[in-house]
Amino acid sequence: GNDISDPLKLKVEGIPKFKGYPGVSRGMKAIRIEEVIERQG
Known part of the structure; x- marks a missing residue:
């Protein structure tokens, strides 16, 4: 959901x-920013 505790x-x-x-x-x-999403592949 869009809970404030959910990361965007x-x-x-x-x-x-x-x-x-x-x-x-x-x-x-x-x-x-908490985490960088690495591209898969």
């Missing part, structure tokens, strides 16, 4: 690249 998958050009958590940085919405 960030896509770059349609490919999931990072997992992270939403947050706030300097008053702006930001994502704290």
